[in-house]
Amino acid sequence: MLAYTVNIHDRSSVEAAYPRAAWEQEAMANSAAEAEVLRGVLIQRHADTDGNFQITRTARQVGEKDGDIGAVFLCPYMEQAHDRLAPVAGAYGGYPEAPHAKADHGAEYHRFIDRVITAARESRISDQVPGADQVLQQPKRR
Numbered sequence: 782m783l784a785y786t787v788n789i790h791d792r793s794s795v796e797a798a799y800p801r802a803a804w805e806q807e808a809m810a811n812s813a814a815e816a817e818v819l820r821g822v823l824i825q826r827h828a829d830t831d832g833n834f835q836i837t838r839t840a841r842q843v844g845e846k847d848g849d850i851g852a853v854f855l856c857p858y859m860e861q862a863h864d865r866l867a868p869v870a871g872a873y874g875g876y877p878e879a880p881h882a883k884a885d886h887g888a889e890y891h892r893f894i895d896r897v898i899t900a901a902r903e904s905r906i907s908d909q910v911p912g913a914d915q916v917l918q919q920p921k922r923r
Contacts, residue, residue, distance in 0.1 A: 782837045784825060789832040789898050798822075798836055799897070801890045808857035808889070817843055821856030822897060827904050834901040853904050857893045859886065 785798035807820040818840050825835040
């Protein structure tokens with residue numbers, strides 16, 4: 782996984798690390814009822830005094846929680862239905878593309894980028910890896 786250093790004061794740096802095309806693909810996959818794996822971004826470090834923080838595009842199982850990883854995971858969802866086909870009445874019972882399937886999701890993407898920036902600004906992610914302060918003890922040989 783590639784970590785990107787981005788900045789809360791430079792929205793374009795966050796958008797470059799998590800482009801709209803990736804957001805659309807992952808939001809659709811995450812919104813599927815049968816999704817077992819969620820895709821999104823992991824904020825690995827909170828914003829420093831200059832506003833820099835790190836994110837990584839990643840995936841995890843639906844039931845995983847943030848508490849044990851020492852980071853914040855954010856995954857996008859489509860705010861409106863994204864099923865591409867809708868049944869219609871008619872002699873042939875066709876399935877044309879639903880009108881909302883071609884909707885512009887730009888505003889949803891921008892709100893997600895806002896969430897990433899807010900989480901980096903407001904989170905209190907520890908700079909230490911969980912358990913790093915514990916020294917592993919080798920069993921003594923007799």
